[in-house]
Amino acid sequence: MAVERQRLFFALWPAPAQRAALSHLAGRVPAGLGRPVSLDTLHITLVFLGAVSTEQRQALEAAAERINAPSCLLTLDRFGYWRKPQVLWAGCASTPPPLLHLVAQLQRAASVCGLRVDTRPYQPHLTLCRKVRRPPPGLPGFEPLSWPVAAFSLVESQTRPGGVTYTQRRVWVLAPRADSTSGGDSVE
Ligand code: ATP
Ligand code: MG
Numbered sequence: 001m002a003v004e005r006q007r008l009f010f011a012l013w014p015a016p017a018q019r020a021a022l023s024h025l026a027g028r029v030p031a032g033l034g035r036p037v038s039l040d041t042l043h044i045t046l047v048f049l050g051a052v053s054t055e056q057r058q059a060l061e062a063a064a065e066r067i068n069a070p071s072c073l074l075t076l077d078r079f080g081y082w083r084k085p086q087v088l089w090a091g092c093a094s095t096p097p098p099l100l101h102l103v104a105q106l107q108r109a110a111s112v113c114g115l116r117v118d119t120r121p122y123q124p125h126l127t128l129c130r131k132v133r134r135p136p137p138g139l140p141g142f143e144p145l146s147w148p149v150a151a152f153s154l155v156e157s158q159t160r161p162g163g164v165t166y167t168q169r170r171v172w173v174l175a176p177r178a179d180s181t182s183g184g185d186s187v188e
Contacts, residue, residue, distance in 0.1 A: 005051040006156050010064075010106050012044040012074075012124075013153040013168055021145055025076065025090055026128050028142050033088060034132035041166050044074075044124050046152060047106040049115050056113040057154075063109035064154065064172050071174040072098040074124060077144040081135050088132045088139075089125035099124065099149060102174070106152075150174055 014022055023039040052060065076090045100122060107117045154170040 003053050005053050006057065007158070008049045008052045008057065008060075008169070009155055009157065010046040010049070011153050011155045012046060012147070012149055013151075013155065013171070014042060014147070018147060022126065022147075025126075025142060025145055028140060029079070029088060029128050030136065030140070033136050034086065034129040036129050037127055042126060042128075043155065043166065044126050046103050046122075047110055047117055049110055049117075052113075052115065056115065059113045060109055061154065061170060063112070064106070064152075064170070067102065067105050067109075067172065069102040069105065069174055070098045071148065071150040071177045072096040073177070074099060074147040074149050075144050076126060076147060077142075079128075079136075079139040079142070080125065081132060081139070083135065086130065086132050087125075087127045088129040088136060089127050090142075090145075091123060091125040095122065095124055096149070102152065150176075 019039070019042060022042045026036065026039060026042065029036070049060070074096060075092055077093055078091055079088060080091050081088050103122045110117045151171050151173045153168045153172075156167045156169050158165050158167070
């Protein structure tokens with residue numbers, strides 16, 4: 001019998017207030033550059049996992065449970081463009097070390113489960129437009145936007161006739177920042 005698999009990825013999934021701020025940022029992208037992503041799916045991928053079996057998912061969730069990483073603040077401060085995947089994104093000049101640490105732990109968990117992970121240096125990016133066929137001429141600057149990273153999610157990607165849908169399956173709250181008393185929101 002064929003093994004059932006889900007297409008999964010770990011992501012930063014914005015809380016509603018954060019999503020509103022990100023949607024505002026998406027509105028700063030010049031019109032006509034490609035296909036804007038749907039605002040209700042804006043996210044930052046941490047680790048793309050691909051097709052995951054039930055056993056692998058269980059092991060990943062157990063590993064995620066054990067992760068010990070602090071919250072941090074991600075500051076989006078620039079637009080960028082990647083030619084090969086043809087995406088326009090918002091990213092940051094510097095990635096907070098706790099976020100790199102979190103990604104490294106998630107990558108390790110995925111490798112242990114036999115999943116192949118991207119080995120390129122991690123660069124957080126919020127994809128805003130797809131099918132941007134040529135480099136946009138001069139992207140505007142914008143007021144830096146702070147994103148309090150207080151949780152991470154396991155998200156399922158499903159391809160349906162109407163397009164791809166994303167569903168958060170699990171959320172893990174990170175430890176409070178050393179300089180903050182605020183915790184994270186649990187979604188599920
Ligand atoms: P589609 O592939 O149908 O255009 P999508 O790219 O939005 O849709 P997925 O391919 O399921 O959906 O990807 C889910 C998330 O993981 C997206 O943020 C995508 O950019 C990211 N992703 C997909 N493949 C990889 C990969 N090989 N390495 C890193 N991130 C990836
Ligand atoms: Mg894809």
